[in-house]
Amino acid sequence: MSHWMFNCKEVSRRVSESMDHRLPLYQRMLIRMHLLMCKYCTRFRRQLLLMREYSRSPQMAEDFLDPTVVLPPDARERIRQALKSSSS
Amino acid sequence: MTQITEEISSADPNLDPETWVDRYGDYLYRFALARIKDQSVAEDLVQETFLAALHGRKSFKGRSAVKTWLSAILKHKIVDYLRKKNRERAIDDIDTVTETVDGFFHNNGSWKIRPVKWDHNPSKVYEQREFMDTFFKCLAELPGRLSKVFMLREMQGYSTKEICNALQVSATNSWVMLHRARIFLRRCLETFWFNNIKEENR
Numbered sequence: 001m002s003h004w005m006f007n008c009k010e011v012s013r014r015v016s017e018s019m020d021h022r023l024p025l026y027q028r029m030l031i032r033m034h035l036l037m038c039k040y041c042t043r044f045r046r047q048l049l050l051m052r053e054y055s056r057s058p059q060m061a062e063d064f065l066d067p068t069v070v071l072p073p074d075a076r077e078r079i080r081q082a083l084k085s086s087s088s
Numbered sequence: 089m090t091q092i093t094e095e096i097s098s099a100d101p102n103l104d105p106e107t108w109v110d111r112y113g114d115y116l117y118r119f120a121l122a123r124i125k126d127q128s129v130a131e132d133l134v135q136e137t138f139l140a141a142l143h144g145r146k147s148f149k150g151r152s153a154v155k156t157w158l159s160a161i162l163k164h165k166i167v168d169y170l171r172k173k174n175r176e177r178a179i180d181d182i183d184t185v186t187e188t189v190d191g192f193f194h195n196n197g198s199w200k201i202r203p204v205k206w207d208h209n210p211s212k213v214y215e216q217r218e219f220m221d222t223f224f225k226c227l228a229e230l231p232g233r234l235s236k237v238f239m240l241r242e243m244q245g246y247s248t249k250e251i252c253n254a255l256q257v258s259a260t261n262s263w264v265m266l267h268r269a270r271i272f273l274r275r276c277l278e279t280f281w282f283n284n285i286k287e288e289n290r
Binding site: 007008010012016020021040044050054055058067068069070071072075079080082083 | 105106108109113114115116117118120122128131133134135138139142143192193196197198199203204205206219220223227238239241242244245248259262263266267270271273274277279
């Protein structure tokens with residue numbers, strides 16, 4: 001691979017970075033060129049995006065929670081007391 | 089560090105802690121119990137969450153619902169708890185993690201540990217409770233600072249600018265931390281979830 005091209009290590013770093021801010025145009029072009037030729041980095045990028053999708057999925061919040069589970073009354077009372085004594 | 093975890097926000101200006109237990113106690117307990125599977129630990133984590141929220145509520149700025157804010161605090165507590173539990177049976181992994189980022193690549197920068205294809209239907213994956221268990225366990229495998237950064241960015245959707253301000257790190261530093269967190273979390277999920285799925289499907 002030519003010296004002016006990114007290697008996989010550089011691409012993995014920049015692919016991650018591109019999820020956090022906009023990269024300069026030339027970097028985006030170099031990444032794209034690399035991704036066209038490299039299935040591992042393409043895979044890596046897709047999986048990072050999937051991880052973001054999982055992290056933000058409604059399932060992550062709701063998690064198919066069992067609605068019959070409730071905070072036991074004694075714990076509820078204990079927590080209420082703890083909050084009260086901590087806020088006073 | 090803890091500040092930002094506890095700071096998010098609500099459209100509700102009346103953040104009355106007195107009502108929290110009744111309004112959100114069951115939900116938080118369910119969430120904690122689903123992850124931890126131990127009633128008394130789940131109760132303790134809910135209590136810690138409320139107390140942390142109580143102390144952090146002044147910085148709560150109305151960016152999300154109270155419930156979202158509280159569950160974000162709880163998620164951090166869960167990961168911290170899981171990490172402590174890991175430490176009881178293993179040596180501290182901070183150094184190994186920071187040192188082995190290079191271990192993913194050969195000296196010429198090509199992949200040494202190549203990303204494996206994740207054979208699955210993405211929409212089905214997070215419907216599975218076990219997947220969420222693995223996700224949280226893998227977060228707990230990361231050093232504390234890395235899992236915090238990842239959760240703030242990916243779960244809570246903070247911008248890196250906000251994260252930099254809160255954690256007092258440079259932008260470059262935050263990108264390095266996020267890259268590290270992502271590469272290790274990805275590998276952990278691959279090892280403990282996607283590989284197992286493959287085995288089962290064979």
